[in-house]
Amino acid sequence: MVTWTKLPMASWVVATLSVAKCCIAGDVATFDSCTDVAGRTIAAEIDYAQTKLVRTSLDAGQPTIRYNPALLPGLTPLARQFFYAHECARHALGDAGKADLPLTRVRQADCVALATLLASGLLTRDQVAGLQGDLNFSAIEWEVLPRPPRGFDLPACRTGGVLRLPATSSPSARQTEWNAAMRACADRLWICQKGCRSEACVSDCVASHRQCEANRGDAPRNSP
Secondary structure, eight states: OOOOOOOSSTTOOOOOEEOGGGGEETTEEOOOEEEOTTSOEEEEEEOTTOSSSEEEEEETTEEEEEEOTTSSTTSOHHHHHHHHHHHHHHHHTTOTTOSSOOHHHHHHHHHHHHHHHHHHTSSOHHHHHHHHHHOOOOHHHHTTSSSSOOOOOGGGOOSSSSOOOOOSSOOOHHHHHHHHHHHHHHHHHHHHHHTOOSHHHHHHHHHHHHHHHHHHOSOOOOOO
């Protein structure tokens, strides 16, 4: 069992997440439970019938996190854990089941998910860049994933309502510039998709976003 406890910031309960058998059992990622903002246990169950990767349902008035490990077979184990941790983070933030959350709030849950995976030992800092690279999806894939469709910038998680992830060293000027450029790409993707009324429009937005990221090149190596 892996647990995350309270962090001394804004009196948040971050998340308590139990992952069965170190996350993989017979090539199927399995999860046990996590807690909500009031510290109540939220059970997790596999549901092969649902069309969403992970979601929260109400069963006799009790929330349950349901996930389908058969969806998106190309999804890496770390990315799968990230989205489950994201759903737990929504419970920890009191946002579970809320529709049309502002993008800033969704990104808070992304950062809480990242921080909890790091704190658990399920993710190391050396793996963050790889996880970042795994989180690029097509418009069709976003129909299965926890919405809204968005770009991810995991290194940008910081204080100001979001967890600060301690850095091993200060970012270089080039790293800071690259992070800002990637956030700008993600913001443009969000704005573009908000105005879409068709699948073709969404696909065009995603293509433009990927070109925007490609124009920025790979993340620079941090150096003193």
